[in-house]
Amino acid sequence: MTDDLLSLLPKVDFTRRGFVATTLISGFTMAAGPVMAQTAIHTDSTGLTAGPVRIPVGIPTADGALHAYRAMPQGNGPFPTILVVQEIFGVHEYIQDICRRFAKLGYLAVAPDLYQRQGDMTKITDVQGAIAIAGKVPDAQVMSDLDDTAAWCRTNGGDPARLGITGFCWGGRITWLYAAHNPSLKAAVAWYGRILGQxxxxxxxxxxxxASAVKAPVLGLYGAADQGISVDSVHQMEAALRNAGKEAEFLIYDGAPHAFFADYRPSYRKEAAEDGWKQAIAWFKRHGLG
Structure with a gap:
């Protein structure tokens, strides 16, 4: 693929564009349903280095590398680093845009395709298909891929002393797991990540x-009207962390459903989303990722 074509990837259009030489979705995924174009946020790539990258990984992939989307300020860094963990729909335009939002604030943000070995999200057209792929992904594989992504960041513009993670929906649960996995992590923000489950x-x-193994301060952002994650389970997690002496804070937004930050979907709640983003950035800065 030429550099000219790569430069087109960060640009959004509100069509359902398909496969572009990686497993990353170009445009918005069909699996999530109709795009709410009037609320979907577009962050341009002006002043950024942004686009697909290939990350060497310890667990083999079909083509020898893990596909990921990377955005960072132009320049050599080192920049504070945020691992961005996909929602259940994969690394599509919404997740890529979040990477660019972080990059505009001075971060190196990388979203690896954590489903790559289990399925091609560019070909999935409904929620059930996305759930089926997500259900095949082992937690151990995800932890390994995130470790390898963090290692790649260290030699590609990232500051190894300033590593954070954030994730949404499926990625919110992964954020909690990674906060218990990596002792080098400085801070984490979990957006409506499942706490209890089968x-x-x-x-x-x-x-x-x-909870007792969590190694980094975690901010949990949840919706009181989430039909899949009960407020009671959030309070249980809060108590478990407190009893274990861990640093964590929780915000539960009244009336907010699951995926209230997903600006391209009907679940989007502007007030909760904007406050959550402000709180997330403040959390990272408070813990040395400014």
Missing amino acids: QSELTPKNPIDL
């Missing part, structure tokens, strides 16, 4: 099972 061979632990 365990399996691939997903042997719930975040609440790992």
